[in-house]
Amino acid sequence: MSDSQIEAPALGVLHSRHSSKWRRFPVDVLPMHVAEMDFQIADGIKDRLIKMVSESDLGYTGPVPEVAQSFEGFAKDRWNWNIDRSQLKLVTDVGVGVVEFLRANGASNGKVIINSPVYHGFWEWLGELNIEPVDVPLESNYDLDLDGIEREFAAGVKFLLLCNPQNPVGKAFSRAQLTELAKIAKKHDAIVISDEIHAPLTYEDHEFTPYLNCGSDAESTGICVTSSSKSWNHAGLKAGFVLTQSAQMQAKANLMPQATHWRSSLLGAFAMVEAYSNGTDWLDNTVKVLDDNRKFLKSELKKRFPEVTFDLPDAGYLAWLNVGVWNLGKDTVSHLVTNGRVSLVPGNDHGPEYTDFVRLNFGTSQEHISEGLARIAKALG
Ligand SMILES: Cc1ncc(COP(=O)(O)O)c(C=O)c1O
Incomplete structure (x- = not known):
């Protein structure tokens, strides 16, 4: 994959990653919580690291x-x-x-x-x-x-x-x-x-x-x-x-x-x-993918969960969603994990009064975003 193709690998591949995102929950849970993206890193960074490791430059x-x-x-x-x-x-x-x-x-x-x-x-x-x-x-x-x-x-x-x-x-x-x-x-x-x-x-x-x-x-x-x-x-x-x-x-x-x-x-x-x-080509291409993703998320939310409010971010791949109408309060995220097998970050991690909110990471493929929303819909019955 080159720096012009910013893609998230399939879930089976992602689950073999060792980071906290992929280890915190059992493999049937789709992680959309911690702030890391699913994309492959820039070629230049990869090559530099491979060279340093192969030359024992550690x-x-x-x-x-x-x-x-x-x-x-x-x-x-x-x-x-x-x-x-x-x-x-x-x-x-x-x-x-x-x-x-x-x-x-x-x-x-x-x-x-x-x-x-x-x-x-x-x-x-x-x-x-x-x-x-x-x-x-x-x-x-x-x-x-x-x-x-x-x-x-x-x-x-x-x-x-x-x-x-x-x-x-x-x-x-x-x-x-x-x-x-x-x-x-x-x-x-x-x-x-x-x-x-x-x-x-x-x-x-x-x-x-x-x-x-x-x-x-x-x-x-x-x-x-x-x-x-x-x-x-x-x-x-x-x-x-x-x-x-x-x-x-x-x-x-x-x-x-x-x-x-x-x-x-x-x-x-x-x-x-x-x-x-x-790394600026990779960055610019990534920001374009994320731009499409934030708009995709906005339109999918409008279709599937019109009761949820979401303001497009100026920067970054995190979505701050007001889901207060679900009336799940502090239990929103545990409910979604248990019943939908999808994990988000609880709003009240960002300040005690934000129990009506969740944070969703859209730094992934649109396929995974859709899958995440489908799991949320399932959890809400
Ligand atoms: C605003 C902000 N600062 C810092 C961090 C973490 O950075 P570091 O791992 O370099 O401490 C994050 C991670 O999500 C973040 O969102």
């Missing part, structure tokens, strides 16, 4: 300046963003980057703002550090509630963990909102940690804006944490990076232990290099 991760070089080209080309190469630091993955940054900067046992509904990992990462999440929910159009955020900064909360584009709703926040957020953060001497892992998967009809590309207030208050692992589908390789764009934020990133670099994987680091430097 040692510890030393300096890999190629990551900053390749991301610099990608960021300039995609987002007209001029990064400062010297301020990029490798970390094990995005979760470790966020947790270690917060830990090193004295956030443990304190408070951090998040904006629900938001990726369940955020709740878990803050829990690791005994941090109290201060939820300032997204507005009904999924914009940030900037007044609410400012109130919390004014009350003394010093960090905001931003998800841009947002998981699970797929919102890519506007430059105007991010610029205003930066102004507010600057005014209150707060820090914005911007998780941008879904950014390369932004659809053509929307624009992704990196937080650090929103002017000097953003540069002096922000840190970007990201990886190619989500968009190029290599989460198991364990590598990510943090990036700053000012002396003061670089000094804060430098407080993280050296070990966060050493704990990243050499294979993962070079997968990132390959993704950012040679």
